[in-house]
Amino acid sequence: xxxxxxxxxxxxxxxxxxxxxxxSEVERDRWSEWLLRHRHGNDPERRRAxxxxxxxxxxxxxxxxxxxxxxxxxxxxxxxxxxxxxxxDRVGPTGRVIFADVSQDLLDLCRRRAVEIDAARRCVFVxxxxxxxxxxxxxxxxxxxxxxxxIYVADKPACFSQFHRVIRPGGxxxxxxxxxxxxxxxxxxxxxxxxxIAPVAGLAAKVEALYASLQPPDTDPMLDxxxxxxxxxxxxxxxxxxxLELRVDxxxxxxxxxxxAFAHSAGNxxxxxxxxxxxxxxxxxxxxxxxxxxxxxxxTGRGEHRLATASLWATKRPNGTEGVS
Numbered sequence: 445x446x447x448x449x450x451x452x453x454x455x456x457x458x459x460x461x462x463x464x465x466x467x468s469e470v471e472r473d474r475w476s477e478w479l480l481r482h483r484h485g486n487d488p489e490r491r492r493a494x495x496x497x498x499x500x501x502x503x504x505x506x507x508x509x510x511x512x513x514x515x516x517x518x519x520x521x522x523x524x525x526x527x528x529x530x531x532x533d534r535v536g537p538t539g540r541v542i543f544a545d546v547s548q549d550l551l552d553l554c555r556r557r558a559v560e561i562d563a564a565r566r567c568v569f570v571x572x573x574x575x576x577x578x579x580x581x582x583x584x585x586x587x588x589x590x591x592x593x594x595i596y597v598a599d600k601p602a603c604f605s606q607f608h609r610v611i612r613p614g615g616x617x618x619x620x621x622x623x624x625x626x627x628x629x630x631x632x633x634x635x636x637x638x639x640x641i642a643p644v645a646g647l648a649a650k651v652e653a654l655y656a657s658l659q660p661p662d663t664d665p666m667l668d669x670x671x672x673x674x675x676x677x678x679x680x681x682x683x684x685x686x687x688l689e690l691r692v693d694x695x696x697x698x699x700x701x702x703x704x705a706f707a708h709s710a711g712n713x714x715x716x717x718x719x720x721x722x723x724x725x726x727x728x729x730x731x732x733x734x735x736x737x738x739x740x741x742x743x744t745g746r747g748e749h750r751l752a753t754a755s756l757w758a759t760k761r762p763n764g765t766e767g768v769s
Contacts, residue, residue, distance in 0.1 A: 521593030
């Protein structure tokens with residue numbers, strides 16, 4: 445269960461660099477509720493650590509998009525604007541960014557932020573999913589960026605077809621996705637969220653069964669693909685000069701987490717928090733026993749973190765180059 449979702453934006457290069465815009469409490473859908481609260485357990489320190497990590501991912505995605513002054517960028521699954529607002533710095537005062545997301549709450553949040561930083565005239569906001577970008581015209585953007593979005597879409601080839609359709613000839617695609625199947629297949633034996641739960645394995649199995657019922661490992665879009673599927677989809681869509689890098693990290697689960705931040709975290713917007721899952725699957729006595737074992741491991745950082753991510757970037761064939769080798 446992976447993904448990243450800060451409650452504030454750290455800008456990219458230029459005049460927005462380092463600017464942090466905090467969020468006021470609003471009525472939220474499940475996407476914004478997770479992104480702004482449940483991803484980091486509503487813990488400010490954990491949120492800041494995520495922001496530091498996310499800044500590096502944002503910059504890498506934008507570097508691979510090869511943006512220039514005056515470009516138009518479509519950020520698909522914009523969330524709270526991590527990549528979109530970073531792109532504004534790079535395209536300059538004559539460029540623009542199209543923020544696209546399925547969540548109206550998050551689009552409204554990005555719109556408010558754009559007004560706050562006096563960038564609204566350079567921003568367009570479109571509600572739509574990655575596989576249905578009907579509001580974006582053919583050959584109309586210089587680059588498409590997306591991060592941790594395709595994991596939510598069943599028809600990933602359709603997404604790449606949409607990306608190819610809207611990008612101008614010679615334009616760029618930059619994708620960054622977690623490969624959740626890696627952790628699911630290699631890190632579950634005897635572990636719960638990376639922690640050794642052998643003494644309470646029976647209780648952990650009840651909780652894991654709830655998560656598996658909500659997101660079946662063999663069929664859920666988060667888990668039923670790997671980096672090879674992304675590469676194939678990009679090639680089939682018609683992209684050329686395709687590049688893919690896979691990064692795998694297996695490391696200690698550091699820094700230690702506060703129990704409340706851990707318990708009130710959810711791996712993604714479609715599943716309950718750990719505390720909610722325990723309440724739904726275990727009796728009060730079982731919950732107490734489970735927490736008595738797990739809490740010391742969480743609070744002392746005695747766990748294992750497994751993460752695989754794929755970065756893919758590609759070019760739409762320029763006009764007049766068909767058949768050129």
